[in-house]
């Protein structure tokens with residue numbers, strides 16, 4: 585009897601989990617290598633990669649987007665776009681993909697992102713963990729400046745925007761990482777090495 589009940593409960597639990605989106609949040613400072621590592625995870629483990637920053641840049645570039653100017657203002661300033669916009673771009677991309685496993689990169693970046701996401705998506709998502717790329721500021725800065733010099737075309741890979749992006753990261757994003765750390769959901773990877781070295785560490789978390 586007892587075994588029967590527990591088997592039924594396990595079945596119910598696995599049904600609920602399987603009907604939800606599986607999500608790994610990917611966080612770290614500007615230039616920590618989130619995008620680079622996500623591409624490798626996609627190749628090896630078949631997740632779908634959604635970058636909040638990329639989705640916002642796409643929306644900004646959409647002809648006639650009512651949010652274009654607002655988004656570009658935040659990007660140049662290194663500040664965070666209101667969650668209603670970002671969350672709906674993410675949810676739309678998730679639905680459209682018809683996939684179940686997502687790497688959500690560059691989100692949630694502040695308290696507003698976190699609360700808006702929990703309200704809209706909390707019940708629809710199984711958050712597996714938060715992948716945190718830890719990288720010192722000088723390394724991150726140099727990577728972004730190199731990326732800008734190599735022609736990233738980004739309006740925020742310059743020293744003025746970078747200063748503001750780091751400020752936002754320290755003041756608004758670190759508390760979100762601390763929040764997830766307090767509930768044991770953060771998996772930290774040292775992100776100072778080469779992409780290959782870093783990916784060796786990442787693999788341990790996915791296999």
Ligand code: C5P
Pocket residue numbers: 614636637638640658659660661662663664665666670689690691692693697740749
């Ligand atoms: O992650 P990425 O560096 O591509 O983000 C670029 C910019 O996009 C951020 O500095 C911020 O202005 C905006 N962004 C945002 N909210 C997010 C992610 C990115 O406002 N969740």
Ligand code: MG
Pocket residue numbers: 618619635637689690
């Ligand atoms: Mg990125």
